[in-house]
Amino acid sequence: MRKLNLSQVSQYLDKEVELFGWIDVRRDHGKLIFLDLRDRSGKVQLVVAPSDKETHAIASGLRPEWVIKITGIVASRPEGMVNLKEGMSGKIEVKVSKIEVLSEAKTPPFALDSDGREIDEEIRLKYRYLDLRRARLQKNLILRSEFLKHIRDFLYNKDFLEIETPMLTKSTPEGSRDFVVPSRLHSGKFYALPQSPQQYKQLLMVAGFERYFQIARAMRDEDTRADRGLEHTQIDLEMSFVEQKDVMSLVEEMVIFASEKIGQKIMQKPFPIFTYDEAMEKFKADKFDLRADKDSKELAFAWVVDFPVFSAEGGSASGGEKALTYSHNPFTAPKADHVENLLLGKNLELLTSLQYDLVCNGHEVGGGGIRINKPEVLEKVFEILGHSKEEIREKFGHMLDAFEYGAPPHGGIALGLDRLIMMFQGEEALREVVAFPLTGDGRDPMMDSPSTLTKKQLEELHIKVEEK
Amino acid sequence: MRKLNLSQVSQYLDKEVELFGWIDVRRDHGKLIFLDLRDRSGKVQLVVAPSDKETHAIASGLRPEWVIKITGIVASRPEGMVNLKEGMSGKIEVKVSKIEVLSEAKTPPFALDSDGREIDEEIRLKYRYLDLRRARLQKNLILRSEFLKHIRDFLYNKDFLEIETPMLTKSTPEGSRDFVVPSRLHSGKFYALPQSPQQYKQLLMVAGFERYFQIARAMRDEDTRADRGLEHTQIDLEMSFVEQKDVMSLVEEMVIFASEKIGQKIMQKPFPIFTYDEAMEKFKADKFDLRADKDSKELAFAWVVDFPVFSAEGGSASGGEKALTYSHNPFTAPKADHVENLLLGKNLELLTSLQYDLVCNGHEVGGGGIRINKPEVLEKVFEILGHSKEEIREKFGHMLDAFEYGAPPHGGIALGLDRLIMMFQGEEALREVVAFPLTGDGRDPMMDSPSTLTKKQLEELHIKVEEK
Numbered sequence: 001m002r003k004l005n006l007s008q009v010s011q012y013l014d015k016e017v018e019l020f021g022w023i024d025v026r027r028d029h030g031k032l033i034f035l036d037l038r039d040r041s042g043k044v045q046l047v048v049a050p051s052d053k054e055t056h057a058i059a060s061g062l063r064p065e066w067v068i069k070i071t072g073i074v075a076s077r078p079e080g081m082v083n084l085k086e087g088m089s090g091k092i093e094v095k096v097s098k099i100e101v102l103s104e105a106k107t108p109p110f111a112l113d114s115d116g117r118e119i120d121e122e123i124r125l126k127y128r129y130l131d132l133r134r135a136r137l138q139k140n141l142i143l144r145s146e147f148l149k150h151i152r153d154f155l156y157n158k159d160f161l162e163i164e165t166p167m168l169t170k171s172t173p174e175g176s177r178d179f180v181v182p183s184r185l186h187s188g189k190f191y192a193l194p195q196s197p198q199q200y201k202q203l204l205m206v207a208g209f210e211r212y213f214q215i216a217r218a219m220r221d222e223d224t225r226a227d228r229g230l231e232h233t234q235i236d237l238e239m240s241f242v243e244q245k246d247v248m249s250l251v252e253e254m255v256i257f258a259s260e261k262i263g264q265k266i267m268q269k270p271f272p273i274f275t276y277d278e279a280m281e282k283f284k285a286d287k288f289d290l291r292a293d294k295d296s297k298e299l300a301f302a303w304v305v306d307f308p309v310f311s312a313e314g315g316s317a318s319g320g321e322k323a324l325t326y327s328h329n330p331f332t333a334p335k336a337d338h339v340e341n342l343l344l345g346k347n348l349e350l351l352t353s354l355q356y357d358l359v360c361n362g363h364e365v366g367g368g369g370i371r372i373n374k375p376e377v378l379e380k381v382f383e384i385l386g387h388s389k390e391e392i393r394e395k396f397g398h399m400l401d402a403f404e405y406g407a408p409p410h411g412g413i414a415l416g417l418d419r420l421i422m423m424f425q426g427e428e429a430l431r432e433v434v435a436f437p438l439t440g441d442g443r444d445p446m447m448d449s450p451s452t453l454t455k456k457q458l459e460e461l462h463i464k465v466e467e468k
Numbered sequence: 469m470r471k472l473n474l475s476q477v478s479q480y481l482d483k484e485v486e487l488f489g490w491i492d493v494r495r496d497h498g499k500l501i502f503l504d505l506r507d508r509s510g511k512v513q514l515v516v517a518p519s520d521k522e523t524h525a526i527a528s529g530l531r532p533e534w535v536i537k538i539t540g541i542v543a544s545r546p547e548g549m550v551n552l553k554e555g556m557s558g559k560i561e562v563k564v565s566k567i568e569v570l571s572e573a574k575t576p577p578f579a580l581d582s583d584g585r586e587i588d589e590e591i592r593l594k595y596r597y598l599d600l601r602r603a604r605l606q607k608n609l610i611l612r613s614e615f616l617k618h619i620r621d622f623l624y625n626k627d628f629l630e631i632e633t634p635m636l637t638k639s640t641p642e643g644s645r646d647f648v649v650p651s652r653l654h655s656g657k658f659y660a661l662p663q664s665p666q667q668y669k670q671l672l673m674v675a676g677f678e679r680y681f682q683i684a685r686a687m688r689d690e691d692t693r694a695d696r697g698l699e700h701t702q703i704d705l706e707m708s709f710v711e712q713k714d715v716m717s718l719v720e721e722m723v724i725f726a727s728e729k730i731g732q733k734i735m736q737k738p739f740p741i742f743t744y745d746e747a748m749e750k751f752k753a754d755k756f757d758l759r760a761d762k763d764s765k766e767l768a769f770a771w772v773v774d775f776p777v778f779s780a781e782g783g784s785a786s787g788g789e790k791a792l793t794y795s796h797n798p799f800t801a802p803k804a805d806h807v808e809n810l811l812l813g814k815n816l817e818l819l820t821s822l823q824y825d826l827v828c829n830g831h832e833v834g835g836g837g838i839r840i841n842k843p844e845v846l847e848k849v850f851e852i853l854g855h856s857k858e859e860i861r862e863k864f865g866h867m868l869d870a871f872e873y874g875a876p877p878h879g880g881i882a883l884g885l886d887r888l889i890m891m892f893q894g895e896e897a898l899r900e901v902v903a904f905p906l907t908g909d910g911r912d913p914m915m916d917s918p919s920t921l922t923k924k925q926l927e928e929l930h931i932k933v934e935e936k
Contacts (some may be wrong), residue, residue, distance in 0.1 A: 020709040065874040105874035145629040170917035188933045189918035207600035241488040281597035335697035406533040406573030449638035464936040465656040
């Protein structure tokens with residue numbers, strides 16, 4: 001028999017029901033004992049009368065967070081006793097005839113009925129299985145699951161295939177710092193965890209899949225911030241035979257569809273589009289908040305386009321005084337009429353790319369572009385970035401090769417899921433929207449990781465820990 | 469404008485269309501040039517007449533795997549020229565007026581119109597972006613995506629939440645060998661990649677989520693086989709307030725629903741159930757093939773239940789001559805009326821567990837159980853397995869703690885996705901159903917991983933490579 005959700009109990013007026021859940025609150029009025037029973041869906045008030053001595057005795061011993069199963073009759077609450085608190089089935093109560101204790105509970109180390117923000121991160125994460133019981137976190141994770149469902153429904157409906165790309169991949173010194181995994185079978189060698197499925201999704205376009213998506217895990221060994229952890233999830237997609245406007249319009253439709261399905265309000269549709277120059281002039285930044293009232297719960301999405309291909313700042317290029325770096329992603333194509341100058345190495349600072357960023361309420365929530373699909377163009381970009389031919393061959397030879405075998409025009413985007421959910425829920429930190437986050441310095445106080453390895457493990461992996 | 473799928477072109481009879489795709493075959497009949505154009509959805513025959521000299525000249529230069537865009541009129545094929553080959557829109561052809569070459573292609577290093585099994589693994593994986601163009605692999609990955617869509621639809625419909633669990637987790641010497649990730653911030657310490665989300669999903673039940681699922685990536689550093697890679701994907705779910713029969717019936721309903729949605733035929737419904745003893749007596753194994761004809765394309769699912777909790781073989785227990793190991797998973801509960809003997813340490817070899825395995829066509833495709841939710845029972849199991857109190861506290865203290873705070877009865881299962889897809893498609897190797905697999909010895913010949921790290925990377929991670 002399927003467990004009845006407590007939010008549905010009011011549909012069983014005057015019927016006998018079996019209910020399961022956690023004791024949220026117990027109020028002992030001497031004779032009558034009132035219990036608020038809680039599950040994922042909501043709460044119901046239970047009433048235990050003194051007439052049934054055995055059940056009344058059990059009820060007297062119950063404490064918050066105990067898990068119970070009860071049998072009882074659903075009744076209307078007496079006039080004047082209707083409770084309109086959020087989540088409570090306030091018009092009914094259940095007159096209990098039988099109680100079974102399924103699991104007792106010690107007193108939790110912190111209150112579960114507060115919003116939890118006042119509690120120390122360390123202790124919240126150590127007892128994360130209790131912290132996650134609070135209504136706010138339950139709601140955030142439920143909403144996250146629902147949002148992803150709508151994203152997937154939308155993309156399947158548009159003929160996208162979900163294709164998984166590997167977790168054990170190759171370390172490249174481009175981009176952020178890799179997490180690496182020592183190989184047991186290949187002494188002295190390492191895999192890297194993916195920073196994004198960028199190259200794989202482009203290779204899937206070369207392979208002819210045309211429309212790919214993945215809710216992909218990405219990991220970077222960089223210092224964390226409230227809104228950036230060591231791992232994050234991205235809504236990652238790529239399409240073939242498209243131009244910039246095709247991807248932007250599909251992504252916009254998807255974001256509107258899934259956000260509105262979960263009750264979000266979008267300030268302006270279609271999303272306004274700013275060129276990079278306009279954004280820098282108007283907002284002094286390429287991410288900005290269009291809301292007049294920053295406390296408004298609306299979502300102010302906007303696109304930013306026409307980014308420069310190269311910028312003089314940044315640290316990714318090697319050697320040379322006038323070293324250039326890419327503004328976004330070395331795989332993003334320059335505008336078609338700028339390709340000639342790129343290949344000639346002319347006016348490089350003036351080249352504009354087919355990059356598009358999605359901005360919302362002051363944050364960048366996504367970045368994408370039409371990609372380079374010609375080997376000579378990709379090679380030239382890496383040359384300008386200061387790499388030797390040999391280096392380019394070694395690091396990106398497979399991409400150059402792939403583009404020799406019939407690479408369709410293609411482009412895509414990656415949206416940061418964690419940040420989107422934070423924005424939807426008005427949260428300030430990742431730990432409010434991720435089930436099991438690490439602390440700011442990358443520890444899990446619950447499982448006590450990272451941890452030391454045994455001598456045998458280190459030997460099998462052909463590594464030694466450096467003495468301090 | 470949305471690209472037209474080639475499988476839909478026949479709906480545009482006598483209309484002008486713009487088409488995109490790869491040249492599959494070119495047949496030059498001197499005057500008329502025939503081109504088979506291919507995309508993910510199918511193929512269409514293009515006809516280029518000599519009258520338009522410019523277009524005819526372009527068509528003469530086209531080669532297989534070039535990417536083109538064409539404009540033309542959809543026409544019925546002449547009587548007698550209808551082509552019934554699979555995937556070909558055989559009743560129509562397109563009379564081409566304009567061709568644009570989007571991307572040229574070198575001759576691929578191997579044939580793409582064979583099924584590919586005859587080609588060396590190394591070369592197939594080096595040019596995986598070409599290997600994936602073959603019809604068989606396209607079909608396998610499309611089916612994989614569709615199957616997962618139906619699995620998710622089913623589970624969302626049953627009120628399951630999809631919740632992501634971490635990739636950077638804790639190394640425990642239980643189970644298989646972990647892949648580990650050195651920590652930069654915590655010198656000498658390591659994360660482990662998850663072998664399964666087992667503990668996290670149980671903690672989500674303690675946290676009150678009641679119905680969890682995840683299409684989860686799991687990694688084990690164990691020697692590979694044709695059907696077992698270093699990473700694999702599992703359909704992972706867990707439910708609260710359930711008994712064994714509840715989980716089994718939900719999983720059976722899900723597997724039937726999603727398999728039949730993608731056109732699979734199931735031999736027997738409901739799935740037959742064998743006890744472990746029955747299976748060992750009848751088949752001499754706990755996985756078996758019920759099909760009379762092993763070449764039949766049917767799926768013969770069956771359940772195996774009533775496994776022993778402990779077995780005398782295996783190598784997981786430490787010390788002692790009569791060391792016991794768990795048959796499946798140390799978190800699986802004994803049957804309710806066997807708990808007393810467990811706690812007393814009596815007749816341990818005779819205890820039966822609430823484990824259930826799903827078997828199909830001779831393979832184990834899933835394993836699950838009702839879990840222990842009492843700290844004293846879990847502690848006793850680990851004691852019997854030979855662990856000291858201190859070890860148990862250190863490794864599993866968080867689970868014991870969690871069970872002190874109101875842990876609902878719960879159970880679940882993990883199904884091996886890769887193996888299921890192999891079975892559906894009659895494939896013998898993982899590389900036929902995974903987009904970017906590693907070689908048998910854990911290398912990616914395309915990206916050339918694993919690879920060496922720079923001195924700076926090793927220093928930042930506080931590790932040294934052991935000299936040989």
